[in-house]
C-alpha cells in the first residue's frame with residue numbers, strides 16, 4: 041500500500057543480495073572487503089566536509105535566535121540563561137543540552153480536541169525516549185566497533201564493553217531465565233536497544249497517520265539500512281559463529297593499510313560481507329541525506345546564537361543600501377499641511 | 390463578518406490525512422480561502438515587479454515570462470545569503486515533532502499546515518534544483534517522487550501562495566524542532582520568492598506602501614496624526630481633568646516614542662495609546678512623537694528583508710534628525726522582532742544615540758546598549774519597581790485579567806516577566822492560561838504576519854482556535870473577562886476572535902490597564918475608565 045517504504049525495503053534487500061552474490065558467486069571479496077570500504081570512507085569524509093563547508097559558506101545575516109525563556113533585561117528580573125542565552129557560554133550550554141539530551145524534543149506535546157471542544161496538550165515523551173535510545177545505543181555500538189580497528193584495544197573501549205554486557209546479563213536473568221545466557225558470551229544491551237529503537241521509530245512512522253503522511257522513502261531507507269546492519273551484526277554474533285580472528289585481520293589491515301592476503305578475504309562469511317557492505321552504503325549515503333542533521337544541529341542559527349542583538353550589533357556581511365523615503369521627500373509632500381497644523385518643518389516652503 | 394460556520398461546526402476538526410499523497414492534493418483557492426491580491430498601484434509606488442490586476446481565482450496569474458528562472462535564481466541567491474535557509478532545507482528528519490504545534494494545523498487539520506509539510510512545499514523544489522540526491526534520482530522514471538523532489542510548476546506557485554499565507558510566522562514550531570528549524574523563516578523566503586513574481590497580498594502591500602509614503606501603515610498624514618493624538622488628549626481631559634500637550638517632531642526632546650499606528654486608529658488600541666499619554670504625563674517625560682516615523686509595526690517583515698529595511702530606516706533617521714538620546718517603543722508584536730533581531734543589523738549602528746537611561750529612575754538599559762531602543766514594558770516595569778508611579782489597582786477590580794504573550798516578543802525576544810510585573814501592579818485579579826499555551830509555548834492570535842484581513846476570516850478563526858480555547862479555559866474556570874496583550878495586531882483581531890469562540894471576554898493593551906490605574910496629579914475623581922465606561926460597575930461591559 042505504501043510505496044515509500046516498500047521501495048526502501050526493496051532497495052536495502054537488493055543491496056544485501058548484491059553483497060551476498062558478489063562474494064559467494066562472483067568472488068568479489070576484494071571489491072566488497074577492500075575497495076568499497078575505502079571508497080566509501082573517503083566519500084563520507086569529503087561529502088561531510090563539502091556539506092559543512094557549504095553551510096558555513098552562507099553567512100548568518102541576522103540573529104534569529106528562538107527565545108524559549110525570559111530575556112536578560114532588568115537586573116531584578118531573573119533571566120533564563122539556558123533557553124534565552126545572552127552570552128557565548130550560555131549559548132554553548134544550550135547547544136550541549138540540545139545535542140546531548142535533545143532538549144527541544146523533550147518538550148514535545150501531543151495536541152487533541154476532545155468531544156466537548158477542548159484543545160488538550162499532553163506531554164509526549166516517547167519520541168524523545170526512542171530517539172535517545174536509538175542514538176546512544178548507536179553511539180555505543182560504533183565505539184565498541186573500534187576494537188576491530190585498534191590493537192591493543194584501548195582500555196576505555198573494553199570498559200564500555202564490560203558495562204554494556206553487564207546490563208544485559210541482569211536483564212536477561214530476570215526476563216528470559218538464566219539458562220539462555222549461559223551459551224551467550226557477553227550479550228550486548230546496546231545492539232538490542234538499537235534494534236528495538238529502530239523498530240519503534242519505524243512503527244511510529246507507519247502507525248501514526250500524520251507521520252506516515254509526511255514520510256518520504258528517504259525517511260524509511262536509513263531505518264531499513266540500520267535494521268539490516270544491526271540485524272546482520274546480531275546474527276553474526278549470536279547465531280552464526282563468524283571467524284572473529286580473520287575479521288579482525290581484515291579490519292586491522294584496512295586501518296593500517298596493509299591488506300591481508302586473498303585466503304583470509306575468501307574465508308570470511310557472506311553475512312559479514314553483507315554487514316560490511318550495508319555499513320559502506322550508510323557511509324556513502326550519509327553526506328547526501330537527512331542524516332546530515334548531525335552537522336546541521338550545530339549550525340542552526342535559531343539555537344547557536346545568543347539573544348543579544350540589542351546589546352551588541354550583529355553584522356550582516358551583505359547588508360546593502362536600499363531605497364528609502366527620506367524625511368525631506370516626506371516634508372516636501374506634506375509641508376503645507378504640516379505648517380497649517382503647526383507642526384515644525386525644516387524648510388518654510 | 391463574512392460568512393463563517395458556527396463554532397460548534399468549526400471545532401470539529403478533521404485531522405485525518407487525505408488518501409492521496411500531499412503532492413497530489415491541490416490547494417483550495419476559492420472564495421474565503423485566499424487573501425485579496427495587492428493592487429498594482431501599491432506595487433508601482435514601491436517599485437516592485439509585475440504590477441497588474443489579477444485574482445487568485447484566475448487560471449492565469451500573469452506571471453512574468455521567465456518566472457521559473459526568477460524563482461530558481463531567487464532561491465539560489467537566498468541559499469547563498471542565508472545559512473538558516475540552507476541548513477533548514479537540509480536537516481529536517483521529518484520526525485513530526487513540529488506537526489501539531491502549529492495553530493493553523495490544530496485548527497484546520499489540513500496536513501499542509503503542519504510546519505514540516507509547509508517547509509516541504511519549498512524543500513521539494515530545493516531538492517530538485519539544488520541537491521545531488523534529487524538530481525541523481527530524477528534520472529530514473531518515478532525517481533523524483535521517491536526523492537521527495539518535484540519540478541516547479543505554476544500549480545506549485547499557487548500552492549505556495551495558499552500555504553505561505555496560512556503561516557503567521559509565529560515560530561512556535563521552531564521551539565519544538567530538535568534542530569530549531571524555523572518554518573517562519575521558510576515562509577519568509579517563500580513569500581520573498583512569490584514577491585519576485587508580483588504575487589503579494591493587498592493587506593500587506595497596502596500598509597507597506599502607505600508606510601513608505603506617510604510613515605505609517607494606515608496612511609495617516611501628519612496633520613491628522615496630530616489631530617488624532619490631540620483628540621485622545623481631549624478625552625483624557627474629560628475623564629481625568631488632566632491637560633496633556635504632547636509634542637510632535639520636536640527637536641531636542643530626550644526620547645522619541647514610536648508605537649504602532651493601529652493604536653491611533655481603532656479601539657481598543659486607542660485606549661492603550663491614551664495609557665501611554667497618561668504615563669508620560671505622570672512622570673513628566675521629555676519625549677516627542679514623530680509623524681514621519683509614526684509606525685512601530687513593519688509589514689515589510691512580511692514581504693521581504695529589503696522591504697523591512699526600507700520601512701525600518703525611518704526610526705533611526707528620525708531619531709538622528711530630531712537629535713533625541715534614545716528611542717522608546719510601544720506595545721507591538723512583530724515590531725519587536727524587527728527591533729530586537731534586525732534593526733541594528735540592517736540600519737545601525739546607532740552611534741548618534743546614547744545608551745538608554747531612564748530619566749526617572751536612572752536605570753541603564755544595558756540590554757539595549759547598541760540598538761538604543763527600549764520596550765515600554767521594560768520601561769514601565771522599572772518605574773514601578775522604583776516606586777515612581779502612583780497606582781490605584783482597584784480601579785481595575787471589575788476586570789479578571791489574563792495575559793497573551795504575543796509570538797514575537799515571546800519567541801524572538803523573551804519578554805515574559807516585564808509585562809506580567811506591570812499587570813500585577815495595576816490590577817488585582819490576574820490568572821495565567823495553561824502552561825502549554827503561554828510564554829515560549831504561546832499560541833498565535835491566528836492573524837499575525839499580515840493575515841488580519843477580513844476575507845479569510847474562517848482561516849483566522851481556525852488559526853485562533855488554540856489561543857481562544859485557552860482563554861475559554863480561564864474564562865470558565867476563573868471568570869476571566871479581559872484578555873491583555875502587548876501587540877497592536879492582537880488588539881485588532883482578538884475582539885472578533887473572542888466574540889466567536891469565547892463571548893464575554895474583552896481585549897486590552899497592558900498600558901490601558903496602567904492608564905486606568907494611574908493616579909494623576911491634580912486629577913478629578915474618575916467616574917469612568919478610559920473607555921468611558923462607568924467605574925465601579927463590577928459587571929464591566931463585556932459580561933452582558
Ligand code: HEM
Nearest residue numbers: 139142145170171175241259262263331334337482484567
Ligand atoms: C550530534 C549527533 C546527532 C544528534 C544530535 C541527532 C539528533 C536526532 C534527533 C533529535 C532526531 C529526531 C528524533 C527521531 O526521529 O529519532 C534524530 C533522528 C534520526 N537520527 Fe539523529 N542525531 C545525531 C546523529 C545521528 C547519526 C550519526 C545517525 C546515523 C545513522 C543518525 C540517524 C538518525 C535517524 C535515522 C533519524 C530518524 C529516525 C526516524 O526515522 O524517526 N543521527 N536525530
Ligand code: SF4
Nearest residue numbers: 481483484485487566
Ligand atoms: S520538528 Fe524539525 S526535524 Fe522534525 S519534522 Fe519538524 S522541522 Fe523536521
Ligand code: SF4
Nearest residue numbers: 491556557559560562
Ligand atoms: S511559524 Fe507558526 S504559523 Fe508558521 S508553520 Fe510554524 S507554527 Fe505554523
